[in-house]
Amino acid sequence: GENVEQHPSTLSVQEGDSAVIKCTYSDSASNYFPWYKQELGKGPQLIIDIRSNVGEKKDQRIAVTLNKTAKHFSLHITETQPEDSAVYFCAASRPDKLIFGTGTRLQVFP
Amino acid sequence: ETGVTQTPRHLVMGMTNKKSLKCEQHLGHNAMYWYKQSAKKPLELMFVYSLEERVENNSVPSRFSPECPNSSHLFLHLHTLQPEDSALYLCASSQDQASGLYEQYFGPGTRLTVT
DSSP, X not given: OOOEEEEOSEEEEETTSOEEEEEEEOOTTOOEEEEEXXXXXXXXXXXXXXXXXXXXXXXXXXXXXXXXXXXXXXEEEOSOOGGGOEEEEEEEEOSSOEEEOOOEEEXXXX | OXXXXXEOSEEEEOTTOEEEEEXXXXXXXXXXXXXXXXXXXXXXXXXXXXXXXEEEEOSOOTTEXXXXXXXXXXXXXXXXXXXGGOXXXXXXXXXXXXXXXXXXXXXXXXXXXXX
């Protein structure tokens, strides 16, 4: 069936360290992979996305990598700050909808 | 500010009540979505509307009834809910219904508690 696996479910890092969240998808036809950040009491916010025609995309401290052969993609956050603490969701596209991972709770300790 | 607003932000209702959730998007998008977010589960897509026509209904119980009077507004009518329906209900919009190509923007959600 269609699913997206996301690991780890929780991640704790010291401020300034890097954080990596990994996702694996099952549908080889997926071609769009967004990442969302959800802070407490708010809806998910799109922070970065990647399409299947590229292998890596960066936006300041955030980067996403995609390995289409292995069907996995990852979110990398460098120089983490306390305000990066939130739940992060990955998703993979199907022709008519997005399939979401179960989320990673990231805690950044000062 | 995501451009998608939802009201109310919190709702407590009994199992015999009837209530409605409202969503409004100010982004000029053509597609709108209802999702259910429960603890430790992936986001569950409930309904999709494209240009005010329902295009997807993911086997959602009939006690949830969506309405899309125009491309900017989306409602979710609730009646005779069960305690397991307690969750965060999220509305989203995208430029087009083909969400594989267009980004989805979420509202802040309505935290629903069914007693």
